[in-house]
Amino acid sequence: MPELVVRTALAETLVPWYRAAARELPWRAPGFGAWGVLVSEFMLQQTPVSRVIPHLEAWLERWPTPAALAADAPAEAVRQWANLGYPRRALWLHRAAVEIRDRHAGVVPRDVDALLALTGIGDYTARAVAVFAYGDRHPVVDTNTRRVIARAVHARAQPGAPSRRDLADMDGLLPADDEAAAVMNAATMELGAVVCTARSPRCGECPIRDACAWVASGSPATPDVRRRQARYEGSDRQARGAVLRALRESGPLPQEAVIPDWPDARQRDRAIATLVSDGLIEPEDGLLQLPRG
């Protein structure tokens, strides 16, 4: 029963390791606040910790509350987002701030279903906020957690395709106590981030190595179902990124003056059209600009 072995190891070995070795990250500071946690989780969606930290601090200095962000135009959020990537997260974070102001009196909700109803918040982010900001007991499952469970419990080198089963897996590993469960969620993510990594896991430094089903079975290669990322060079995504960068840095521009030297004019026009459709840019008096809201 690898689950019981792993559960015991998480409680007795992983959590003490985490208490001693956890990185000091801004959102782990006592009293960081639910808004700060929520903003950090938006930024951390597919973006590394090291790139997020400076942007997070600037963001919270400018907009210390959801209402402060909601009072500005979405254009300001997209511009402040700068080069963090996936700029629709900036748009969605702004929308979520408006929804928090209008539906929750400006207070980040604590209830998972209320969080899930906010724009840009899914299974991971909703539970991360409920657990790390409010201390409630929920399974928090991100890519790190999925990898740790795949190896330690299921003896696989890599996780399978994401599924609701992941939440049940993690829930079964958590202790009953709210506070202890929150720490275990964080510790599991930390282990996946710094030890049980995707490419070269540091099994020699792993606090739960003795309980790991994958190590016990000889660390075999197993079927890999991960999605391959499409090539970026020459892609529509690259064109969209170039368009948005130009509008962020040079203000409103005529369509023909946005990335005028782009090698593929049809791709440029397609990028502009999909950005408009996504609400990331808008045409106004013959000029393209960031959304004024």
Place this chain on the structure above:
DNA sequence: AAGGCGTGGTC
């Protein structure tokens, strides 16, 4: 439900 969606660092 499979694919689209940025950007930069690493090996």
Place this chain on the structure above:
DNA sequence: TGACCAAGCCT
């Protein structure tokens, strides 16, 4: 060098 990877979400 190019492919992989990074605290996902939406349609």
